[in-house]
Amino acid sequence: MSPIPTVGSVYVPSPARVAKVKALTVMEKLFTIELPWGQSLGHQPGQFVEVSLFGIGEAPISISSSPSRSNGVFELCVRKVGDVTGALHGLEEGATIGVRGPMGTGFPVEKFRGKDILFAPGGLGLAPARSLINQVLDERGSFGRVMILYGARNPAELLFKDELEAWRQRSDVEFLVTVDRSDESWTGNVGVITTLFKHVVVNPRNTVAVTIGPPVMYRFVLMELLGKGIPERQIWMSLERRMKCGVGKCGHCQINNLYCCQQGPAFNYAQIKGVEEAI
């Protein structure tokens, strides 16, 4: 299943090279990772890898690059919050890390073709959303309208600023961005992400929404999306849970009966509507 050999153990990572490190903000860095022998990761947008640093531990990280741009490398956008992510931030180009994956169930891109797509990522949620956004933009002709509504806490926390600018300039992308709190540099929208929804009119039946962010954001964004009449199974999310194995055994990622690392992390709202622990 996985292109990375597991040498009899699903827990042993393969070595991979950090080809490039780029600071995106004070808290987030983008890592370009190269697998040995030019292998391609072969992922779907929405899937993740388990990143290992021996002696420190392992952390699940979403694949941020699009499969359409793989050519032997993939990208991870990592926020520094603790041991593994902190140590990753200390790595230099050329360093070796361990990788297992791709893991989990991503977004069913094939089902999205021909549809209008409304992206609503918040904060770090842009990292996984970007994988799908860039695939959609690279295969632009096979999708309908592309709308991107992005929210961050403040201007300094906006991720992928060059790409945001490129999206803003494209005539075939409807792009809106907002920050919860502005500063002197900011002349754009101010307010939480839900304040952007009044600016877009959608054909609900033909729209797929993809929203990724913290649990509190989901509650409010879901109300907006459902309020626009978008069907439950066309509203997609990615849920974050603690993960210790990524292979459906350790129990940490369980959301009631669902294993987030197996059935997820991408879920549509119909799948998790009655699942109390989901959001």
Place this chain on the structure above:
Amino acid sequence: MSLRMIDKGSMAAFVSNLLQAYEVVGPRAKDSQYAFGRITDYDQLRLDYNTTILPPKKYLLPQEEVLFTFQTEGMSAAPVFDTRPRVIFGVHTCDIHALHLLDAVFATGQRDEHYLERRAATLIVGIECLTPCDEHSFCKSMGTLSASEGFDLHLTDLGDRYAVEVGTPAGEALLARYAANHGAGESEVGLLDKMLSEKWPRFSYRLDFDGNELPALMAVSYKNPIWKELEGRCLACGSCNLVCPTCYCFDVQDRVSMDRKTGERIRVWDSCQLAEFARVGSGENFRKTRAERQRHRFFRKGKYIPDMHGELGCVGCGRCARACLVDITPVGVWNALHKAHTA
């Protein structure tokens, strides 16, 4: 499969023969209780034990296990598999059912070769319970008072001999190779039947309903006030998980040498009752309260596991009830849920 007989006088030789080729583990006396441990002499083996503090699970999913060793330089890793031939001797039927479930868990989806390789090198010799171990077990309600599969050999004490049910070809070979045994005569078959039917009434049904109804009962019990009530009692110590033969959740940690050049990645038993179990990097905790964590534990046993694997996630061994300092027990909880539902 077939039924054979071993005279008790031949048991010591059976075990010492096994020791030539296998590591043998079984119930041993420990203070006033029993615990599974290494057997080096037949006299240590206490087949008359009632129950053990920890289940024999520890020989298939050890409390701490090395998944692989590594060198930090170049990130090279070598998986560690424990394939030493081992016989677990004297496993009660509840624990046989529990191991059967663990086999399914680790073989479903992505295969966990660390468990499965160890399992493949392990033979199970069961022993029939003829009297209840104590007031905490409720195997009869959970359908685990007997086992028709999950063992290689299964013994029943007939007084001066053991009846031996052969469960697998590997068990048959073990018997042929290491034990003086003979075929069962008509009177021996009759005696076995008598023992098995006479044992049945000695055990009582402790749930007020059939264990197979648990998934349906749980389905209507999510909002029951009992979870809130457990919130006030549970100490979140995790003992109930640690002693349970069907709990398999684990944590993964790295252990490094002093010079940080080499090390090993290990897995250790974990407990869904601990506050940190479902906390993520952003600080969010998806089962913040003890009520939610208790509910999760009982839903795993009574619904999530049976829905996924077709077997109940609790085998009624009673170990968690014995271990809990505040007397939270599956029988108590499930009977209360049943009462609330039928009231």
